Amino acid sequence: MADHVSGKRLQRAELARRTGCNLETIRYYEKTGMMPDPPRTASGYRVYDDAHISRLRFILRARELGFSIEQIRGLLDLVDGGTQTCAEVKERTEQHLADVRAKIADLKRIEKVLAATAAQCSGEDIPECPVLEALAS
């Protein structure tokens, strides 16, 4: 398998290596239709090319940014349909941004409670514990 130049016709492990994606996850994305079914060798091995790398990177990047599979599927539909408008994508992104901000707010609330509770702890070797009391109250 001479691919000493730039990535053409690689197989699964190599695609995984280049994208940092788990081996099995690639198959999962194919099964769920986010990645296209790749062509196969005569013996059934998957063969990938640069387009697959790009699409997988797109998916992984979107996952990193916290988009759900369903949301990414939506983004990919826009891309694939070729009918995407900036307005549509912007709206989805901003919706997602709002979700992320809500999540941050939630976690900050939690942080505050945890910090306040932990601060009450003597840290000593005694059975009374304000954390447990706070949880039980």
Add this chain to the structure above:
Amino acid sequence: MADHVSGKRLQRAELARRTGCNLETIRYYEKTGMMPDPPRTASGYRVYDDAHISRLRFILRARELGFSIEQIRGLLDLVDGGTQTCAEVKERTEQHLADVRAKIADLKRIEKVLAATAAQCSGEDIPECPVLEALAS
């Protein structure tokens, strides 16, 4: 079922109502050993009392604060064992606090990227989209 006074001998739906917990989740917590198997009536109906309410509230509160089931199981072991020390609980709480803060940091990074990307959008009805390009890059 006279329980006009304070909660004694309630059944599942009532426990759910008082704690805000989903009906099925209670059964799940029992199955996974976080809640004790409650006594039953002759015909097999579960019967709960105030101790069950407290314990369920403890679990739900800890879940709200983002503790995993496994972590809560740990906290409950400390409580149940009676051997808990404030030092142990404090340490777990602070570990969890660190996790929460890491999560906040992650989300803030994501927020920044999303906000910057969305800001580039014209919001117009054209097919070029900086968000998709950012994801694809």
Add this chain to the structure above:
DNA sequence: CCTTGAGTCTGTAGTTGCTACAGACCGTAG
């Protein structure tokens, strides 16, 4: 007394987003 409707019981399947097998192939280096 009997029916009706609501509550409860059990086990099991679905959810999301993967991850990890088992057992059967394939392909290449020694």
Add this chain to the structure above:
DNA sequence: CTACGGTCTGTAGCAACTACAGACTCAAGG
């Protein structure tokens, strides 16, 4: 030619629930 790795498939597992189906029980109304 054989050994060792990679690949193939389908399926089961993870967290943490949630939602059934089908059987049972219980209290109230007629």
